Amino acid sequence: DVQLVESGGGAVQAGESLRLSCTAPGSTFDGFDMGWYRQAPGKDCLLIGSIKSTYSAVPSAKGRFTISQDKGKNTVDLQMEKLEPEDTAVYYCAAGKYPLTVVIGHALSNCPVNAGYWGQGTQVTVS
Numbered sequence: 001d002v003q004l005v006e007s008g009g010g011a012v013q014a015g016e017s018l019r020l021s022c023t024a025p026g027s028t029f030d031g032f033d034m035g036w037y038r039q040a041p042g043k044d045c046l047l048i049g050s051i052k053s054t055y056s057a058v059p060s061a062k063g064r065f066t067i068s069q070d071k072g073k074n075t076v077d078l079q080m081e082k083l084e085p086e087d088t089a090v091y092y093c094a095a096g097k098y099p100l101t102v103v104i105g106h107a108l109s110n111c112p113v114n115a116g117y118w119g120q121g122t123q124v125t126v127s
Helices: none
Strands: 005-007 010-012 018-023 033-039 045-050 065-070 075-080 089-096 122-126
Touching: 005 089, 018 033, 018 089, 018 122, 033 065, 033 075, 045 065
Parallel strands: 010 122
Antiparallel strands: 005 018, 018 075, 033 045, 033 089, 065 075, 089 122
């Protein structure tokens, strides 16, 4: 089975930074779109961004969050700066053969969904 694995979540103070990393052990996602979603308690699961699109369903991420890919390490990272309590959520890495906005969508009632490939999620708590 193709599997994505996230790492780097945790608890931080407001204003601090955090870097999440997504790997695909034993698999390659050459040509795939890969990105990050998040779901806060009681809220929709929203697309933060992906490597093949500038679209984000999280306006507050603009200028603070950066998605980057390291093909050599087969990872996709989410660098988050100036974190706010409102960023508290479970963060998911996802991948799709086509743009994530097409394969999965940009706003879901819950994630993960039965489309594309997903990691298990990692908790980020900002206080």
